[in-house]
Amino acid sequence: MRPTTKDLAKEAGVSLATVDRVLNDRTGVRGDTVKRVSEAIEKIGFIRNISAANLARSKSYRFLFLLPRTGDQFLFELLARIGEVNAAFGSEAMRAEVAQIHESDPHQIANFLEALDPDTVDGVALMAPESPQVRDAKLRLERRGIETVAFISGQITSDEDFVGIDNHAAGATAGRLMGRFSERRPGKVLVIAETMHSRDSLERRLGFDEVVNADYPDLTVLPSLETRGEAERTDQIIRSTFARNPDIRGVYILSSEARVPLQTVTQLTKAGQSLVIAHERTPFTEAALLSRQIDALITQDPGHLVRSAVRILRARCDRREILASQEKIRIEILFAENL
Amino acid sequence: MRPTTKDLAKEAGVSLATVDRVLNDRTGVRGDTVKRVSEAIEKIGFIRNISAANLARSKSYRFLFLLPRTGDQFLFELLARIGEVNAAFGSEAMRAEVAQIHESDPHQIANFLEALDPDTVDGVALMAPESPQVRDAKLRLERRGIETVAFISGQITSDEDFVGIDNHAAGATAGRLMGRFSERRPGKVLVIAETMHSRDSLERRLGFDEVVNADYPDLTVLPSLETRGEAERTDQIIRSTFARNPDIRGVYILSSEARVPLQTVTQLTKAGQSLVIAHERTPFTEAALLSRQIDALITQDPGHLVRSAVRILRARCDRREILASQEKIRIEILFAENL
DNA sequence: TGGTTTTTGAGGTACGTACCTCAATATTGT
DNA sequence: ACAATATTGAGGTACGTACCTCAAAAACCA
Numbered sequence: 001m002r003p004t005t006k007d008l009a010k011e012a013g014v015s016l017a018t019v020d021r022v023l024n025d026r027t028g029v030r031g032d033t034v035k036r037v038s039e040a041i042e043k044i045g046f047i048r049n050i051s052a053a054n055l056a057r058s059k060s061y062r063f064l065f066l067l068p069r070t071g072d073q074f075l076f077e078l079l080a081r082i083g084e085v086n087a088a089f090g091s092e093a094m095r096a097e098v099a100q101i102h103e104s105d106p107h108q109i110a111n112f113l114e115a116l117d118p119d120t121v122d123g124v125a126l127m128a129p130e131s132p133q134v135r136d137a138k139l140r141l142e143r144r145g146i147e148t149v150a151f152i153s154g155q156i157t158s159d160e161d162f163v164g165i166d167n168h169a170a171g172a173t174a175g176r177l178m179g180r181f182s183e184r185r186p187g188k189v190l191v192i193a194e195t196m197h198s199r200d201s202l203e204r205r206l207g208f209d210e211v212v213n214a215d216y217p218d219l220t221v222l223p224s225l226e227t228r229g230e231a232e233r234t235d236q237i238i239r240s241t242f243a244r245n246p247d248i249r250g251v252y253i254l255s256s257e258a259r260v261p262l263q264t265v266t267q268l269t270k271a272g273q274s275l276v277i278a279h280e281r282t283p284f285t286e287a288a289l290l291s292r293q294i295d296a297l298i299t300q301d302p303g304h305l306v307r308s309a310v311r312i313l314r315a316r317c318d319r320r321e322i323l324a325s326q327e328k329i330r331i332e333i334l335f336a337e338n339l
Numbered sequence: 340m341r342p343t344t345k346d347l348a349k350e351a352g353v354s355l356a357t358v359d360r361v362l363n364d365r366t367g368v369r370g371d372t373v374k375r376v377s378e379a380i381e382k383i384g385f386i387r388n389i390s391a392a393n394l395a396r397s398k399s400y401r402f403l404f405l406l407p408r409t410g411d412q413f414l415f416e417l418l419a420r421i422g423e424v425n426a427a428f429g430s431e432a433m434r435a436e437v438a439q440i441h442e443s444d445p446h447q448i449a450n451f452l453e454a455l456d457p458d459t460v461d462g463v464a465l466m467a468p469e470s471p472q473v474r475d476a477k478l479r480l481e482r483r484g485i486e487t488v489a490f491i492s493g494q495i496t497s498d499e500d501f502v503g504i505d506n507h508a509a510g511a512t513a514g515r516l517m518g519r520f521s522e523r524r525p526g527k528v529l530v531i532a533e534t535m536h537s538r539d540s541l542e543r544r545l546g547f548d549e550v551v552n553a554d555y556p557d558l559t560v561l562p563s564l565e566t567r568g569e570a571e572r573t574d575q576i577i578r579s580t581f582a583r584n585p586d587i588r589g590v591y592i593l594s595s596e597a598r599v600p601l602q603t604v605t606q607l608t609k610a611g612q613s614l615v616i617a618h619e620r621t622p623f624t625e626a627a628l629l630s631r632q633i634d635a636l637i638t639q640d641p642g643h644l645v646r647s648a649v650r651i652l653r654a655r656c657d658r659r660e661i662l663a664s665q666e667k668i669r670i671e672i673l674f675a676e677n678l
Numbered sequence: 679t680g681g682t683t684t685t686t687g688a689g690g691t692a693c694g695t696a697c698c699t700c701a702a703t704a705t706t707g708t
Numbered sequence: 709a710c711a712a713t714a715t716t717g718a719g720g721t722a723c724g725t726a727c728c729t730c731a732a733a734a735a736c737c738a
Contacts, residue, residue, distance in 0.1 A: 002399075002432065004724055015687045020726065028685060030735090047429050051390035052724035055693045060341075081664075088662040090386050093341065172676040183522040211676065303664045323427040325420075325642045330669075331677035337511040337550065338670035343694055354717045359696070367715060369705090391694035394723045 003044045012040035023048065050318055060093035063123045063313050065151065065306075066112070068103035070229065072257040073282035074302070081306040089310070096310060106131035113137040116146060123147035123313030125163065128154055129198050147316040149309055152300075153200045160322070163309045165300045165331050167200045171207025171254065173331055174277050177296045178208075178250050179216035181275050186218040187249025190241060192225045192234075192265075194255040204254040204279075219250065231260050238264045250275040259284040266293045281334060290336050297334040304329060342383045351379035362387065389657055399432030402462045402652050404490065404645075405451070407442035409568065411596040412621035413641070420645040428649070435649060445470035452476040455485060462486035462652030464502065467493055468537050486655040488648055491595075491639075492539045499661070502648045504639045504670050506539045510546025510593065512670055513616050516635045517547075517589050518555035520614050525557040526588025529580060531564045531573075531604075533594040543593040543618075558589065570599050577603045589614040598623040605632045620673060629675050636673040643668060 003011075009019045014037060021029045022037040040046070053059075065082055067075065082096050089096075101109050110133040116124065124141065126148055128134050138148050152164040178189060189212065193201045205224055212219050225241060227234035238261060242248060251274055253261050258278040265276060266288070278285055281299045288294040308327045315322045342350075348358045353376060360368045361376040379385070392398075404421055406414065421435050428435075440448050449472040455463065463480060465487055467473050477487050491503040517528060528551065532540045544563055551558050564580060566573040577600060581587060590613055592600050597617040604615060605627070617624055620638045627633040647666045654661045 006724085016725095017687060017689090017727095018685085021686090024726075026727095030685065033685080049394075049432075049724055051431060052394050052693090053726070055388075055391050055394065055695095056724075056726040058693055058726095084662060084664065088665070092390060093388075169677055173674060176674050176676050180520050207676075301669070303662075307665065323423060323642075325423065326427075326646065330640070330671060332669060333672040333674075333677065335512060335515050335672075337515050337546075338508055338672065345694085355695095356697095356717060356719090357715085360716090363696075365697095369715065372715080388694055391723090392696070394725095395694075395696040397696095397723060 002049070003046045004049075005046075007044060008037070008040055008046045011044050012037045050320075054093060060095065061122050061314055061317060062120065063094070063096045063125065063310055064116070064121050065096060065098045065125045065127070065309070066109070067098060067100050067127050069100045070102070072259055073284055074256045074280045077280075077282060077302040078306065081303045084303065085306055085310055094310070094314070096306075101128075103128055106133040109134050110137035113141050116141065118145045121146055122317050123149075125149050125151040125309040125313065126154060127151040130154055147313050149312050151309055152305060153198065160312070163305055163312060163327070163329065165329050167203035168207040170279070170298050170331050171204035171209075172211045173207075173333065174204070174252055174254070174279075174296075174298050175208040175211030176215075177277055177298075177333070178252060178275060179212055179219065181295055182216060182219060182249060184216075184218055185249065187220070187247045188245050189219050189221045189250040189252060190225065190238075190245070190248050191221060191223075192227060192238065192251065192253045192255065192261045194227050194229050194257065196224050196226055201254060208252060208254070222248075224254075227255065227261055229257070234260050235264045239268065242268045248274060250277070253278040256280045258282070262288060262294070286339060289334060289339065292336070295335075297332075299332045299334055300329050301332065341388070342385045343388075344385075346383060347376070347379055347385045350383050351376045389659075393432060399434065400461050400653055400656060401459065402433070402435045402464065402649055403455070403460050404435060404437045404464045404466070404648070405448070406437060406439050406466050408439045409441070411598055412623055413595045413619045416619075416621060416641040417645065420642045423642065424645055424649055433649070433653070435645075440467075442467055445472040448473050449476035452480050455480065457484045460485055461656050462488075464488050464490040464648040464652065465493060466490040469493055486652050488651050490648055491644060492537065499651070502644055502651060502666070502668065504668050506542035507546040509618070509637050509670050510543035510548075511550045512546075512672065513543070513591055513593070513618075513635075513637050514547040514550030515554075516616055516637075516672070517591060517614060518551055518558065520634055521555060521558060521588060523555075523557055524588065526559070526586045527584050528558050528560045528589040528591060529564065529577075529584070529587050530560060530562075531566065531577065531590065531592045531594065531600045533566050533568050533596070535563050535565055540593060547591060547593070561587075563593075566594065566600060568596075573599050574603045578607065581607045587613060589616070592617040595619045597621070601627060601633070620678075625678060628673060628678065631675070634674075636671075638671045638673055639668050640671065 005016060005019050009016045012019065014033060018029060018033060019037060022034050067078065079098060082098055085096050099112070101112055109128050114137055124146060126138060141148050150162045191205060191208065195201060196205070209221055212221055222245065225237050251265050256279055258280065259282065262278060262284065276294045277296050277298065278294055279298050281297055285294060285297055289297055308329060312322055312327060344355060344358050348355045351358065353372060357368060357372060358376060361373050406417060418437060421437055424435050438451070440451055448467050453476055463485060465477060480487050489501045530544060530547065534540060535544070548560055551560055561584065564576050590604050595618055597619065598621065601617060601623065615633045616635050616637065617633055618637050620636055624633060624636055628636055647668060651661055651666060
């Protein structure tokens with residue numbers, strides 16, 4: 001049997017009321033009494049039963065995922081996983097909700113965060129581009145008692161404060177695959193991004209270039225193409241770049257929504273002619289991998305991302321340590337064989 | 340507020356006692372009353388509060404990991420992760436223990452399982468080679484009310500009953516990497532296994548061969564070398580095979596303990612000369628990957644394996660559904676870049 | 679020393695569920 | 709219609725913790 005507060009009271013030679021005061025940081029306990037209780041906790045290995053505590057205080061956790069307004073299949077995957085989490089953690093008192101905000105307006109995001117009520121929301125997973133306004137709003141949120149984590153993209157203040165992959169490493173991984181798959185045959189590599197104004201894109205590109213430039217001198221990486229998320233523009237700029245560069249051997253799509261650029265790329269390259277590496281597993285990229293239109297996918301598990309964010313926020317609410325190895329989001333490499 | 344048993348009783352027009360009888364499958368309730376309650380559950384979306392239920396019945400979960408007696412670094416990783424789980428799930432009432440048995444003796448394993456007491460153990464994660472005795476003992480365990488899962492290796496009766504990777508796919512992934520990294524240069528591929536008498540090894544080999552034979556005709560896969568887990572023998576057979584085959588271009592170590600064979604392989608090949616692909620991330624393989632002695636690692640996350648086994652056993656104890664996407668163990672591919 | 683303030687203890691209720699007992703109905707068979 | 713049986717209800721206690729009140733004890737100050 002695990003020791004309870006009663007055992008703790010007996011061991012410390014105090015009453016249950018005092019144990020309660022110490023455990024919950026209430027005032028009116030002398031320093032040496034606190035110490036006696038703390039020592040007793042250590043001695044008998046008391047671990048607070050969080051389930052019972054939450055039951056007693058009727059606590060439930062309400063978390064909010066703040067996601068971009070616009071997106072394609074990757075965003076949809078995230079939404080689906082958030083729904084799953086609600087179903088799976090339903091037996092505990094946990095609810096995850098979603099709010100979607102136009103991501104390009106930091107002011108609006110900051111305002112939204114400002115308006116959140118600590119009585120309504122316990123934690124926020126924030127997927128938003130880096131900006132001073134948002135960073136400040138995030139800090140203020142924490143000061144008001146709402147826990148926050150940066151989700152997938154955004155400002156990384158510390159390891160514990162970010163749920164997502166190391167984008168520099170992800171880019172380097174893509175670069176390594178591109179190089180090793182290229183079989184030392186010379187050619188150009190096209191890089192397609194949604195925008196190069198985000199830190200994520202810059203880091204991926206940087207990691208990619210580092211590996212390719214250092215180890216694969218036969219490959220020439222072209223300047224990044226920016227789709228801006230516009231389908232028509234995407235099609236046009238890819239087509240014109242291919243027209244100008246007949247010797248494109250590889251394509252690296254570093255944005256998380258690969259569907260639109262991939263459609264054009266597929267039309268322009270004969271299967272097996274060009275190496276294509278893209279990010280994120282979605283119904284579209286999965287099918288493209290199976291039909292050999294993509295050679296490799298670099299991904300992060302959306303389910304893991306969502307659950308990790310929830311676990312981290314929960315641990316913070318409970319002032320508990322997290323299990324670091326569980327929350328490390330892996331940079332996965334997917335071929336048709338290990339889908 | 341989530342509906343409680345009281346709300347459920349009111350909705351169904353029965354007493355709390357009857358709700359309790361229905362929820363816990365007690366006898367003495369008429370069929371149509373059960374139906375009324377069930378309908379009310381659906382209607383108000385009642386979800387049993389498992390924390391409160393476990394509190395009331397002072398339930399705790401005791402799980403046992405049955406692992407091989409002998410092993411190297413991968414086994415050590417597993418043990419470490421089991422320890423972590425105990426620390427992390429300590430606030431809930433869960434304890435994971437380990438028993439290690441000589442894996443080559445199915446009779447002894449069956450006897451051990453037979454001796455387990457349902458009052459002492461709620462579930463067993465069983466890592467043992469396939470054998471009729473063990474399979475029967477496992478079935479008898481379940482009939483006696485102890486939940487079981489096959490862990491990492493062993494008999495796969497169903498998807499839900501196995502925690503580990505698809506070894507055929509893992510082998511195929513290794514084959515794909517070997518082929519694509521080989522740059523169409525002809526040569527032989529050495530395959531090193533601990534034993535080819537286990538289903539896991541056979542499946543990995545099969546998957547590997549399928550891909551290499553189909554898509555990379557320049558590569559010739561040699562017959563599997565069996566180390567039998569003996570260090571000296573391992574060294575000898577690898578050396579003599581290399582002596583007989585000067586044109587070995589690739590080495591695939593398919594056993595989960597790669598350290599010993601890898602040491603010999605490293606001595607025999609100049610860096611960058613031979614492609615080396617191994618399984619499982621351990622301190623040794625990780626270092627070898629960083630120093631370019633290994634080109635790629637195919638791994639399964641030991642922490643994920645352990646936690647998944649625990650979650651599955653727990654869900655079974657609670658007669659709850661699992662979240663399938665969370666329990667799918669991924670075949671990970673590791674390079675130096677995405678360690 | 680007496681009074682004031684601080685600290686501690688004792689006891690209660692509550693959370694949502696399990697499990698028990700006993701009495702009160704309802705249903706069944708004859 | 710009666711007894712026998714099956715079903716249901718009412719009420720209690722318990723799990724481990726939170727949070728409340730009130731009184732008792734201890735420490736502090738002048």
